[in-house]
Amino acid sequence: MKRGNSINRSIAALIACGLLGACATVEDAPRGEAAYAAIPPPPAIGMDYRIAPDDVLRIQVYHEPGLSLEDAQVTAAGMIRMPLIGDVSVAGLTAGEAGDVIAGRLGERYLVSPQVTLFVKQAVGRRVTLDGEVREPGLYPVEGRLTLLQAIALAKGPTRLAGLNQVVVVRQLDGQRQAALFDLAAIRKGRAPDPEILPGDMVIVGLSRAKAIVGGALLAVPALATGFIALDGNR
Incomplete structure (x- = not known):
């Protein structure tokens, strides 16, 4: 029972x-x-990796070595600091998306049709x-x-x-x-x-x-x- x-x-x-x-x-x-x-x-x-804080990026601006960065580390706030345009938010974006954002910012005031290529060198995230x-x-x-x-x-x-x-x-x-x-x-x-x-x-x-x-x-x-x-x- x-x-x-x-x-x-x-x-x-x-x-x-x-x-x-x-x-x-x-x-x-x-x-x-x-x-x-x-x-x-x-x-x-092959799903695109999304950038995270502390990742290390290589950013190449075509024909603009002075604007390119070899070891750009993403801050805890998800930002990178670029010449001319300052802080750019990249966390949560793919490498392609982040490159487009940087190109857009550069094209607003400084360059005509800039080409930006971004690689994730160290995916700490x-x-x-x-x-x-x-x-x-x-x-x-x-x-x-x-x-x-x-x-x-x-x-x-x-x-x-x-x-x-x-x-x-x-x-x-x-x-x-x-x-x-x-x-x-x-x-x-x-x-x-x-x-x-x-x-x-x-x-x-x-x-x-x-x-x-x-x-x-x-x-x-x-x-x-x-x-x-x-x-x-x-x-």
């Missing part, structure tokens, strides 16, 4: 979560196949956060493509007592943080795919550490409807 009451209470709780949409926790993050649906690969390998039960938590740069196993290796691997079947990946999608749970032990043995980790992702080894770091309730309705968990803190 007690078991039946327990099952009924569990069912009632699930229904309440679905209706209220605010009582799920990080333990409810999707796992298995649902986790891979929640943290998909990028839509295109391409970083992932490794936290939880890893040997060396911290921020790590992403160069090229990176998988979950490779990301954890950057932090010198999990600790001896780490919960390998409880690895949480947090990602910003459509303006909202999403979380999914992966089994590192299964990935290591080849029983599960090794998901791709993107710049800006947070990887947390250990469910208890993830709950402490992420904090806050997770929305239940998106989880039931689409297979992912939305973190309530960014609503």
